[in-house]
Amino acid sequence: MATNFMEMPRRRVGILVFDGVKMLDFVGPAEVFVEANQIVPGYDVVLVSADGKPAQTSIGARIEVSATAADAGRFDTVVIPGSELPVTEFVTPEVLAAARHLSWNTRRLASICSGAVVLAELGLLDERRATTHWKFAADLARRYPTIVVEPDAIFVRDGNLYSSAGVAAGVDLALALVEEDYGAGVARRVAQLLVVYMQRSGGQSQFSASLAGPVPRGPIVRKAVDLICADPAFPHTVQTLAAHARVSVRHLARLFRAELERSPAEYVAFIRFGVARDMLHAGRSVTEAAMSAGYGSSEALRRAFVARLGISPREYQQRYRSTNSVAVFDVPSAAAMS
Structure with a gap:
């Protein structure tokens, strides 16, 4: 029997803003929830701050809020x-107190980018899996x-706690939350309306072949690195x-x-392993x-996988495959919020 979404209650989504908040971190997810309202009467998005005053965003715009x-x-x-901003500047006692209060009054709690530090400071991520922007x-x-x-x-799900990588990953996470609430069909339609991918293949490392390592400082190493990244399968030697x-x-x-500590x-x-891993994320054999x-x-x-990760490539691919998104971890937790 088909679900009648029109009879379902609207869900309140609270977004905590503060001075220095990265604008796309909250605008992206907010637009996903608002866009969903074209299909289902799904969400009321409410911006809040620690003191109820407007917040100045990363681009200088001041954002009005509805409440403390x-x-x-x-x-x-x-x-x-x-x-x-540096953690010491935006993870203030006021922001922590606001986030703590919100965590007590929600079914699920999500962080975007360095917002994971706020959850970490509150102890909410202890013994849990989480992610943040690669840097x-x-x-x-x-x-x-x-x-x-x-x-x-x-993004990562661990019980009722969610965390995502930077900026656009907040859109990925919000689409997954919509899918949890209303199914894949609604989430897919929202992605189409926003002209974004419903699922992106690979992890954060797909955006840079040398993402996890130091950046070359000089032109000589950069020239060699560019050659390696352009053709990882070539039999490069020193x-x-x-x-x-x-x-x-x-x-x-x-x-x-x-320069690269290698x-x-x-x-x-290192580069070859990253390429192989991302191809497995993308569903390749x-x-x-x-x-x-270039493994031959x-x-x-x-x-290589057993040496680095202790599991085979096939086991790795099966472990990280999800119907919601690639590189999502869904770990049941005894500490799930009430």
Whole structure:
């Protein structure tokens, strides 16, 4: 029997804003929920702040809010966006108090980008899986060692807590929440109306071949790195890379260590593994991933995965496959919010 969405109650979505909030972090998800209202009478989006005063966004625009976090009532969903400001500047006692109050009064709680730090500071992510923008992931893992940080995930679900990577990933997460509420058909229609993908293949690393490592500082290493990333399957050696960069083998190896903290051979292996992993995320076969990344055989790729991750490529692909989105983790939690 078909569900009559028109008879379902509207869901309140609270979004916490503050001075320095990254505008697209909250506008993107908000537009997803509002767009859904063209199809189902689904959401009331409410902007709140710690003190009820307008917030100045990352682009200088001032955003009016409807209430203080403490007076806003109960929500179905709460979204905590992030900021480009240093953590010490935007994760203030006032923001933490507001987020804590909102967390007590919602069915599910989501962070966008560095908003994950707010949840981490409140202890809500302890012993849970989470993600954030790739450039904040290492710091999040270092500052909060009890959090299982998944740096390549577009978004992560752990019980009633959700976290997403930066900016546009908030749209991905919001579409997944709409799908949870009203099904894939509604979410797909919302994605079509917004002219965005309902599901993006791969993780954050699809946006940069060398995403997880240091950035080359000088033109010599950059020239070698560009060659590797342009054709990872080519049999690169330190000799061919040095010849391409027109420096000695010893000098190139020294520069790689200084700038990338890896030898040229280690960097080639790093890039190849990332390419193979992203192809598995995109649904390619183990053999296709191995050939495209330059492993030579599926067995060579299997050995690389077991050495790095302790599981085979096939097990990895099955573990991270989801009907909602690629690189989503759905972990039942005893600490789910009431």
